[in-house]
Amino acid sequence: MNRYKLIRFGVWAAAFMSAATLFIIIFYILVNGVPHLTPDLFSWRYTSENVSMTPAIINTAVMTVLSLLVSVPLGLFTAIYLVEYSRASRFLTFIRLAVQTLAGIPSIVYGLFGLIFFVTFLSWGFSILSGALTLAIMVLPVIIRTGEEALIAVPVSYREGSFALGATRLRTVFRVVIPAAVPGIMAGIILAIGRIAGETAALIYTAGTVAKTITGVTSSGRTLAVHMYVLSSEGFNTDQAAATAVVLLVLVAGMNALSLYIAKKAVSYEQ
Amino acid sequence: MSSKFEVKELNLFFGEFQALYNINLQFSEREVFALIGPSGCGKSTFLKTLNRMNDLVLNCKITGDVLLDGKDIFSAIDVNVLRKSVGMVFQKPNPFAMSIYENIAFGPKTHGVSKKAELDEIVEMSLSAAALWDEVKDRLKKSALDLSGGQQQRLCVARSLAVNPEVLLMDEPTSALDPLSTLKIEELICNLKTKYTIIIVTHNMQQAARVSDKTAFFLLGQLIEADLTDKIFSSPKDKRTEDYITGRFG
Ligand SMILES: Nc1ncnc2c1ncn2[C@@H]1O[C@H](COP(=O)(O)OP(=O)(O)O)[C@@H](O)[C@H]1O
Numbered sequence: 001m002n003r004y005k006l007i008r009f010g011v012w013a014a015a016f017m018s019a020a021t022l023f024i025i026i027f028y029i030l031v032n033g034v035p036h037l038t039p040d041l042f043s044w045r046y047t048s049e050n051v052s053m054t055p056a057i058i059n060t061a062v063m064t065v066l067s068l069l070v071s072v073p074l075g076l077f078t079a080i081y082l083v084e085y086s087r088a089s090r091f092l093t094f095i096r097l098a099v100q101t102l103a104g105i106p107s108i109v110y111g112l113f114g115l116i117f118f119v120t121f122l123s124w125g126f127s128i129l130s131g132a133l134t135l136a137i138m139v140l141p142v143i144i145r146t147g148e149e150a151l152i153a154v155p156v157s158y159r160e161g162s163f164a165l166g167a168t169r170l171r172t173v174f175r176v177v178i179p180a181a182v183p184g185i186m187a188g189i190i191l192a193i194g195r196i197a198g199e200t201a202a203l204i205y206t207a208g209t210v211a212k213t214i215t216g217v218t219s220s221g222r223t224l225a226v227h228m229y230v231l232s233s234e235g236f237n238t239d240q241a242a243a244t245a246v247v248l249l250v251l252v253a254g255m256n257a258l259s260l261y262i263a264k265k266a267v268s269y270e271q
Numbered sequence: 272m273s274s275k276f277e278v279k280e281l282n283l284f285f286g287e288f289q290a291l292y293n294i295n296l297q298f299s300e301r302e303v304f305a306l307i308g309p310s311g312c313g314k315s316t317f318l319k320t321l322n323r324m325n326d327l328v329l330n331c332k333i334t335g336d337v338l339l340d341g342k343d344i345f346s347a348i349d350v351n352v353l354r355k356s357v358g359m360v361f362q363k364p365n366p367f368a369m370s371i372y373e374n375i376a377f378g379p380k381t382h383g384v385s386k387k388a389e390l391d392e393i394v395e396m397s398l399s400a401a402a403l404w405d406e407v408k409d410r411l412k413k414s415a416l417d418l419s420g421g422q423q424q425r426l427c428v429a430r431s432l433a434v435n436p437e438v439l440l441m442d443e444p445t446s447a448l449d450p451l452s453t454l455k456i457e458e459l460i461c462n463l464k465t466k467y468t469i470i471i472v473t474h475n476m477q478q479a480a481r482v483s484d485k486t487a488f489f490l491l492g493q494l495i496e497a498d499l500t501d502k503i504f505s506s507p508k509d510k511r512t513e514d515y516i517t518g519r520f521g
């Protein structure tokens with residue numbers, strides 16, 4: 001029974017440490033960042049004096065939307081194919097292997113690929129477009145994997161019920177299975193948004209580090225995370241970098257909350 | 272009585288395994304036909320042959336003929352038209368994750384009904400026919416998953432009725448329900464008989480005796496005997512049928 005107590009303590013301690021670590025990080029960011037959150041930091045235009053993050057916030061929003069526009073349809077259709085249409089085959093094994101491999105690649109490698117392919121080969125230069133497509137490829141495995149899991153989680157009996165009414169596979173998938181899988185799919189998109197908003201390595205060599213608000217998809221621009229990275233690596237504005245971290249934290253948390261809210265609304269049918 | 276469904280020399284294989292052996296059976300219009308037999312004897316498999324749900328099983332191979340109104344269901348009828356004519360209610364209630372209304376409207380929409388007024392009418396008629404209308408008419412927009420198990424099963428019956436079928440297949444429709452809900456479904460079956468051919472798989476002898484006109488006894492993939500329910504239960508021809516009915520069977 002002492003061993004039992006020991007295990008219980010171990011489990012409790014592990015849980016406490018995880019929670020405490022998270023808490024300390026958040027606390028640290030807030031303590032260091034909040035005092036430096038000045039109105040200057042939110043000026044409409046960036047100058048080297050105010051190091052405003054407003055352009056970076058706008059760039060982040062555009063970057064996120066663009067990446068999702070490409071990765072969500074592509075990823076979901078892949079997941080739908082894998083779960084609903086494919087039959088065990090070598091081709092299927094190959095796709096799964098490719099997806100798994102993509103998921104394990106460090107983001108800097110995506111950055112270098114983007115540099116070689118989008119920036120140089122397609123001559124798109126450092127641009128939001130190059131960055132967004134690089135990130136789209138990067139989050140594709142996330143969307144595919146979570147999409148697959150969400151579809152697999154829909155009971156087979158739903159599909160049977162639909163087929164038994166004379167519905168085609170297409171109608172069954174799009175009208176019965178996917179609506180039931182929305183929460184899981186949303187969870188995947190949230191994960192993807194988190195990775196896009198937090199990414200730096202894959203963007204520095206594809207979207208560049210220009211601190212201004214982009215004027216089009218071909219202009220270079222830095223996202224909030226890149227902005228923070230540049231500020232802290234330059235070493236002149238570490239306080240402002242901490243303030244930026246606070247905003248990044250709030251934005252990501254806000255986005256997650258929003259996505260969860262949407263997911264909940266979309267599935268008020270589920271129990 | 273004219274024959275609605277006719278099954279001739281049906282053999283069914285899952286890969287190497289033969290699940291049904293040379294089945295010959297006829298189902299008439301407006302009758303309740305019960306299929307009984309021990310677990311794993313092929314009742315569900317047989318039922319799923321009639322609306323071609325076995326098509327979904329990869330290695331399933333079928334020989335023999337199944338005729339619906341004299342037409343071969345494997346070659347002369349489109350599979351989705353067949354499934355519209357031959358509805359199915361499953362063992363476990365399986366309403367979709369949609370509102371009650373949308374659950375019922377799904378089938379008619381599948382087959383081209385799009386006018387709101389027409390759908391409204393179908394929804395009310397189907398729910399009434401399944402004896403559920405009064406219980407749900409004030410919450411048609413609510414999720415079907417919030418209904419009780421018995422209500423969900425009646426919803427599934429209503430959902431099948433909404434596409435205007437001729438035959439209703441039911442695979443142990445009350446095995447997941449409490450006695451009261453079971454009673455309601457049985458009453459429902461007796462009412463629906465005036466319009467539909469109903470083929471029901473059941474584990475429950477009393478249920479077969481209560482609701483069916485005819486009964487077929489399956490054993491290890493073979494049809495042992497089929498006759499009027501009264502005859503099967505009072506004077507079965509085969510010793511194995513008698514053993515099963517009297518409960519002397521595994
Ligand atoms: N998809 C399948 N693949 C292989 N064998 C199956 C499949 N479905 C059913 N069987 C087998 O066919 C036999 C009949 O099953 P089933 O029709 O479900 O029996 P019942 O409904 O009478 O209990 C069983 O031996 C079962 O294991």
Ligand SMILES: [Mg+2]
Nearest residue numbers: 314315316442
């Ligand atoms: Mg069965």
